[in-house]
C-alpha cells in the first residue's frame with residue numbers, strides 16, 4: 045500500500061492524476077525552518093521527517109513524504125504566517141527570478157530514497173494593488189512563497205524553467221519513475 049505523508053491537497057491531486065491508489069496519512073512534524081541550512085538540505089530533511097513519522101506507524105507500507113520551499117537570492121520563503129507576510133513575499137518575488145525546491149523521501153522496507161527537484165520561475169513586476177487583491181483572495185496562505193502557480197498566481201508567471209508540477213509540490217514524473225523502479229525490483233525478487 046502507498047501512503048502519502050502529506051496533507052497538501054495538490055500532492056494528492058497529482059498522485060491521483062497519475063493513477064495511483066494511495067492513502068493520505070498526514071505527518072505531524074515540526075517544520076520550523078532550519079536557519080543557515082542550505083535549501084536542498086532543508087527540503088530533503090523535512091520530506092524525510094514527514095515520511096519517517098508515518099513509516100514508524102506503518103512499517104509494512106511504502107511511504108512518500110515531500111516538502112516545498114521558494115528561494116529568492118538565497119533567502120528561504122516558506123508558507124506565509126499571515127497576509128502581511130504574504131504581501132512582503134510577493135513584493136520580493138515581483139520582477140525577479142526565484143527557485144522552487146521540492147524535496148521527496150520514499151521509505152520502502154526501511155530503505156530511504158531521498159532527492160529533490162528544482163524549478164526556476166520568473167515573475168513579472170507586480171503593482172501593490174495587484175499584490176493586495178491577490179492576497180485578499182486567500183490563495184496565498186497555505187503556499188510556499190505565497191502564490192499558487194495552478195491558481196490565479198498563474199498571472200504572475202513570465203517564464204518557468206523546469207518541472208511545473210514541482211512548483212505545485214510534487215515532481216510527479218520523477219516520483220512515478222522511482223516508484224515504478226521499486227516495483228520492478230520487488231517483482232524480480
Ligand SMILES: Cc1cn([C@H]2C[C@H](O)[C@@H](COP(=O)(O)OP(=O)(O)OP(=O)(O)O)O2)c(=O)[nH]c1=O
Pocket residue numbers: 049050051052053054055070071075094110111112113114123144186187188189191192193194197211212213
Ligand atoms: C510555489 C507553490 C507552492 N504550492 C504549495 C505546495 C505545498 O502544498 C505548499 C508548501 O508547503 P509544504 O510544507 O511543502 O506542504 P503542506 O504544508 O501543504 O503539506 P504537508 O506539510 O502535510 O506535506 O505550497 C502550491 O500549491 N503552488 C505553488 O505555486
